Structure formats: structure tokens, C-alpha cells
Amino acid sequence: MRNITIVGAGQAGLQLGIGLLDKGYSVTAISNRTGEEIANGKVLSSQSMYDMALSHERELGIAFWDEKCPPIEGIHVRAGDAQAGAQLDFRSRMSANGQSVDQRVKMPRWMDEFQRRGGNLVIGEVDMAELERLAATSDLVLVATGKGDLGKLFERDAARCTFDRPQRAIALTYVHGMVPRDDFTALNININPGVGELVHFPALTHSGPCDIINIESVPGGPMDRWDAVKTPADHLALTKALIAEFFPWEAPRFANIRLTDDNGILFGRVTPTVRKSIGVLPSGRTVLGMGDILVLNDPMTGQGSNNAAKGASLYLEAIVARGNGAFDRPWMEALAEGYWDYAQWSARFTNSMLVPPPPHVMEFLGTCCQNSGLAHQFADAFNDPKSLSTWFYDPDAMGRLLAETAAVA
Structure with missing residues (x-):
């Protein structure tokens, strides 16, 4: 039985781990937090996911929320400003519905399922010395987290990077009390050129159906006021104020929103980054990156979890197809290029939304x-x-x- 170790227990790592268990592999997944700590912590992302990515979860029998999670049935795109209103306005249903499940709900459930199917879940930090030990005792080590020194193992691929700094200040808010749309549920994308974007969509969290709001502010622009926010109440108040000021056509739907919980907020600045796929340890042993550690997108188009799910499926297929062959550097490079063949388009799509359109x-x-x-x-x-x-x-x-x-x- 081949022994696979996955450092990181998120969308990519757990999905791959569960898939490998079903194929008869011995799998260890390492998380720096317990499921309970994840469930009780801050939101991790916005994670809107669409049919192709969700199909991989369904194939593994881990799409536990299909009956509970409100669907994302289409998109609605509007662009304009406070003075002129929305000057561009179109909407359409998607061919198949998407969904968004709070990772504080999803990952603890998947951790339990990973263990139920026979996986070895280890809680702890992985430093370079531990990674060396894992590489020496495993047939293959995959790194699905970029925290600490692990991220430094994977060199930035300058030739494939469009940006070298954050393009948006990103504020995420989980809320109840949104006024429903009167046609179909949607990924709502509102653009105020030169100022930023308001993206929101339905989701599922601890307390049931909710909506996720993502405000993307151009750095240094009039919406980039988040550094002054100190409390969850301040975060919610600024969210409502910015929507009223810069996206007034949407404001009536937000009049009575409230936080799902005090941990239902997140703020940060992400530099969209592509990294090289192989990490070389001091001993010369190699480990293979996956998920966000290889292609990190701004959350504008919600592609991160989709990339992770599709990448995990691709990795699963490649590992199984390798049989008893060595997981050597040429094999790693070929697999990573196969992933890039898809992921480059999610990166390009997202990056195109961060600059003035041609x-x-x-x-x-x-x-x-x-x-x-x-x-x-x-x-x-x-x-x-x-x-x-x-x-x-x-x-x-x-x-x-x-x-x-x-x-x-």
C-alpha cells in the first residue's frame, strides 16, 4: 500500500485525501487546527463553487449540503457610479447551479469523513525538519498550505505572474437579513470603475442560509477605509455605508442586514501569485505543491475553491495512474503543467476583472x-x-x- 502525506486539510487536501482512501492508499493529512477550532474560528473564505468543481465532490460522496445550501442559479452584472446609477446591466441563469458552504461547516465535516474512511488525521505544525521526516518516510508528500516557511519552498513564477502587489483591499462579510431577489438567486457583481466592486451571493453557514458580501476596494481609493475598522460592528457599519455610497442601486436589499456571527468577517489584501510547483528540501528531496500554494487568485470571480477541487481531481487521477511508478521530479512537473493548463484560465479571467477592460x-x-x-x-x-x-x-x-x-x- 502506497503511503501519501498531505500537509494542509482544506478543500484541495481533504478532497484528494478522501479520494485516495477510496482507491486503497494509506493517507495522512496534517492540519494545524482541529475541526472544532475551525468551526469556532473566523470565516476562511467566500468559496463560491460551480458545477464542474462540485461534480468532483459528488463523485466522492462528500457533497453533504446539496439539499441544504441555497443555490447560486445565475449571475447579475451591473456597472456604474453613484451619480449616474447602473449604466451596464445584464443577468443570466447558469446552465447548472453553484453553491457556497462556509468552510467552518465544510472542513470539520470532511475531517470527520476522512477519518471515518480510514485516513490518519494529525493535528500540528509542520516545520522544515518535520517536512524532511515526512518526505523520507512517505512515497509522496503534497503541500496544500502556504503557511510559515512552507510557502517559501515554492518559488514565485515571475513569468506567469501578472501582478506583484495586491490589486484590492478585500472585506468579506457573512450576513442574515438580505432582501431576496425577485427572479433567481445570483452571483451579483457590481462595478464602480476606478473605485472597486461589490460581489455578493447566497450561502450556507452555521446558522443556516445566509449571504456573503465581498467588497473589493481599489488600494488608496475612496472605499479603502478598512484599516480603521476595529470591531465586528464597525465592519458591518462600513459595509453598509460603502454600499449606500458607491452602489446605491443595490442599497435597498442591504437595509436590514446583520452579521451571522462576530467571526463572520474577514479583511485582507491578496497579491495574485503563481508559484513553481516543486519544493526542494535541504536534503534534496522534493515535495509537490497543490491548490492555492500554486495559483492564488484574488477572490473577485470566486475561482479559488474551484481550482482546488479541479486540481485535487486531476492529482487523484494522476497518482492512481502512476501505479507503482516513482513520484519523481519529471512526473511532478508533468502533473503540475497539466494543472496549469486549466488554472491559467481562471487566473487570467480573474486578473482581467482587476484592470480596466479593453x-x-x-x-x-x-x-x-x-x-x-x-x-x-x-x-x-x-x-x-x-x-x-x-x-x-x-x-x-x-x-x-x-x-x-x-x-x-
């Missing part, structure tokens, strides 16, 4: 306001960002698409 993209978004077919294509890109690869970033290809669309109309 004219051909503005033309496309404007056309979506009148063309339901194009709006639907854009909605489904959140499920599969690679679907944009042949036309969204190419002005000529975009022009041909718009021309064909106009001819059909």
Missing part, C-alpha cells in the same frame, strides 16, 4: 445587455473559465463572435 471587452459586456445568448456564455464562464480562452482575450476573435451574433439576430 474596448473589445467593453463592447462584449455592452452587447450582453441586449443578447441573452452572450450573457449566458459569460455566466457559464464562472463554471469553466477555460471556455473564454479562444475568444474573450482576442479582439479579432471577439469581433467575429459579435458579428456572428449580430447576423443571427
